[in-house]
Amino acid sequence: MEVTEDIIREVEKGNRKITLDLYHYSFNVLMSSAVRYKNHKEDQMEIVNNAFVKIVKNIKTYRPGTAYFSWIKTIVKRELIDDFRKNKKYKELFKIRDSDSVQESVVEPEVYESMDSESALQMLNVLPPATKLVFNLYAIEGYKSKEIVEELNISYETVKWHIKQARKKLKSLIIENKISLKQ
Amino acid sequence: MKEEKDHIDDFFKERSEQSSFEVPDSFLDDINSKLDVLDQKKKRRGGFFWLWTLIPIGLIMMYVLWPEDIEINKTKPIVSLENQETNAEGALMDSMDEQKSESILISDSLTEENITQEKPLNDTENRSAEKLKSLKNVLQDDVKKIDKLADENNPLWLKEEIKKQEVFNSSNSNNESEIVPPEVEEMAIADSNPEKNIETRNSNINATENAEIEGSETDFAIDENVNNVVVSVDSLGNSESEDSIINNEAFEIDSVQIDSLPTETEDQDSTLNVEEVDPSETMLAGGNREKGDKINHEIQLYGGVLNSSSNLILSNDSSTFPMNTMESNLWSASFGVMYRAKIKQLDLGAGLSWMKTGEKANYGTNTLEMAEVDSLIFIGWQTDSVFNQNTETWSIDSIPLYDTTTVTTYTNDSIFYNTANKYTWISIPLRFGYRIDVNEFSFIPRVGIDLSFATGSNTGTYAEIINEGLTQNSSSRFILSYALQLEVRRSFDRWHVFVNPYFRTNVTPVISSAIQIRRYNSWGINAGIGFKLK
Numbered sequence: 001m002e003v004t005e006d007i008i009r010e011v012e013k014g015n016r017k018i019t020l021d022l023y024h025y026s027f028n029v030l031m032s033s034a035v036r037y038k039n040h041k042e043d044q045m046e047i048v049n050n051a052f053v054k055i056v057k058n059i060k061t062y063r064p065g066t067a068y069f070s071w072i073k074t075i076v077k078r079e080l081i082d083d084f085r086k087n088k089k090y091k092e093l094f095k096i097r098d099s100d101s102v103q104e105s106v107v108e109p110e111v112y113e114s115m116d117s118e119s120a121l122q123m124l125n126v127l128p129p130a131t132k133l134v135f136n137l138y139a140i141e142g143y144k145s146k147e148i149v150e151e152l153n154i155s156y157e158t159v160k161w162h163i164k165q166a167r168k169k170l171k172s173l174i175i176e177n178k179i180s181l182k183q
Numbered sequence: 184m185k186e187e188k189d190h191i192d193d194f195f196k197e198r199s200e201q202s203s204f205e206v207p208d209s210f211l212d213d214i215n216s217k218l219d220v221l222d223q224k225k226k227r228r229g230g231f232f233w234l235w236t237l238i239p240i241g242l243i244m245m246y247v248l249w250p251e252d253i254e255i256n257k258t259k260p261i262v263s264l265e266n267q268e269t270n271a272e273g274a275l276m277d278s279m280d281e282q283k284s285e286s287i288l289i290s291d292s293l294t295e296e297n298i299t300q301e302k303p304l305n306d307t308e309n310r311s312a313e314k315l316k317s318l319k320n321v322l323q324d325d326v327k328k329i330d331k332l333a334d335e336n337n338p339l340w341l342k343e344e345i346k347k348q349e350v351f352n353s354s355n356s357n358n359e360s361e362i363v364p365p366e367v368e369e370m371a372i373a374d375s376n377p378e379k380n381i382e383t384r385n386s387n388i389n390a391t392e393n394a395e396i397e398g399s400e401t402d403f404a405i406d407e408n409v410n411n412v413v414v415s416v417d418s419l420g421n422s423e424s425e426d427s428i429i430n431n432e433a434f435e436i437d438s439v440q441i442d443s444l445p446t447e448t449e450d451q452d453s454t455l456n457v458e459e460v461d462p463s464e465t466m467l468a469g470g471n472r473e474k475g476d477k478i479n480h481e482i483q484l485y486g487g488v489l490n491s492s493s494n495l496i497l498s499n500d501s502s503t504f505p506m507n508t509m510e511s512n513l514w515s516a517s518f519g520v521m522y523r524a525k526i527k528q529l530d531l532g533a534g535l536s537w538m539k540t541g542e543k544a545n546y547g548t549n550t551l552e553m554a555e556v557d558s559l560i561f562i563g564w565q566t567d568s569v570f571n572q573n574t575e576t577w578s579i580d581s582i583p584l585y586d587t588t589t590v591t592t593y594t595n596d597s598i599f600y601n602t603a604n605k606y607t608w609i610s611i612p613l614r615f616g617y618r619i620d621v622n623e624f625s626f627i628p629r630v631g632i633d634l635s636f637a638t639g640s641n642t643g644t645y646a647e648i649i650n651e652g653l654t655q656n657s658s659s660r661f662i663l664s665y666a667l668q669l670e671v672r673r674s675f676d677r678w679h680v681f682v683n684p685y686f687r688t689n690v691t692p693v694i695s696s697a698i699q700i701r702r703y704n705s706w707g708i709n710a711g712i713g714f715k716l717k
Contacts, residue, residue: 014222016215023214024206031204041209049214053221120198139192140199146553160589167191174191 001025003068011059023052029069033076036136037084039125047083051076077141081151084133093130094154094162115177123173127166134159135166239535239611243482243522479525483534485683485711486518491540494688496700503698504646509546513603515539517707519610525618530627532614540693540703541605546646546653547597556590598652604643606658606693608635612666625679627670633687635662647698656694663690672713683709 519536616629668685
């Protein structure tokens, strides 16, 4: 399916069938973002469907021929960040806690090869929400530290600390996973 | 360590891209309900758009198509006894033979207006109407005869009355302090009080003519200004009473009232009953009454130019960029349509207009980019015991330990940006003014408000904060402005041309952010053409 001008026109008109086709077409991209940030199905649904409603509302701003998936990724990212910021006390989640510090581990490159995407997702979901958000934005979405500072209105040091924490935690999880696989 | 970091980041990125999902039914149900809500909102928004569009159009159409005859029907009967000459004629009418009175009585309440304006008549009614028409023609002939007779046989008392009135008029106009004869004074008092006037006239008439008439009397009063004749017929001993309105070719008869008096004692006090007479109108009997305080309806089409400048309030933050030093006024166009109503000298207007406001900007700003470089540093050795499974021996291995440090460097980039921030508005101007007419020219100072709605995205680019480059701000969707203007117009019958210099300023801000509150002041001039609707 390609998002053409005809499809845009039909979606604008409110053609439900075409709109649902577009939903199916976009679902994988939206959902893969949602599952990285939200653990519960209802939360994921809320993010995916709210993002899709925004896509429908703003479909006229999309220019056919340009990268549709990049465009909807941006929308779902914004939705996720907004959702996180809805929590008035969200800044407290970013507070650096010494007790959270995890021992640095070393993971050999070949270990990564043996792991599938589902395991990777499960590991991500183990991370605390704030750390997960920062790591997702930095490592997966490709945000710069400065952009995360602006988006989340937290300090540069906090961003760095969460990234570091996420890496440490994920490494330890990978090692644990490897050991459990061996056993 | 750096490589390892890259590995873990890449690993999760790759794995997240590999995942695939099926759409669960619960997701579909939820999105369907969300899309339903979205559709309803769209429809509601569409409804509001049409409502706001159709209301002004409907109002304009109502004024254009409002039938004049409705106003005529609403016109209240006017009784004017100011003209003694006319009253004299009326008095003469009273003294004429019974034939005419009877004709009027026969004509009853059926009138031409009734025939034409009321619901369709049946055959019997049609016949009656025709009968009435023929009777009316007879009556008109009689009226003409009466006029003729009146001219030929002016009785003495009538001449005296006319003479008195002339004396009274001249004394009124020339010297108010002059001594007025008691009879004339009485008339003057009567003039100032229309009701009393009516009674006085009637009592005079009754005193003179009742004996002759014995049964009916007719009072005609011709209002010179409106060319209307008001006829009142008081029939005596007649048990039924009805109103009749008779139209004449030469002059229009607004109302004829036939009052039946139940007893003969009331015969001496025949008063002219006029329902719902507006005192303000009857009081005008002695003065120069401009015909009707009618509302003049006009439509104007106009276009023009305006020059808008920013009225900027900046926050006290030291990092705020002094934007206003790099901005200049913007020239833009405006056009619109206005409906105007003139009530006496007051001028009221409402319309629809399109305009742009904004500013030109030539920003020279900068961005301070922060760049991070992660570097590895050797921090020591870690010794560890390693069990070799092949040789089944333990050996001590030394592992180098590294850590990362992040070096932050700043890059200052200059940005030069030349732009014009334009905001487009659809406005509903509401105006109130006072019209000063000088021959064919009119000068109309006005005040008013504009209710403006943003069209399109209406975004502007601004250098708000030092070191932060440029930011984009969207305007408010609705703003309120006030306006002062002076219209100068030249009229040509129903048409007129005009120029209209004005000043307009926003009451509510166009741009409102943490850094700036921006309003616009505009000077402009419109020129256009207008025409009276009626």
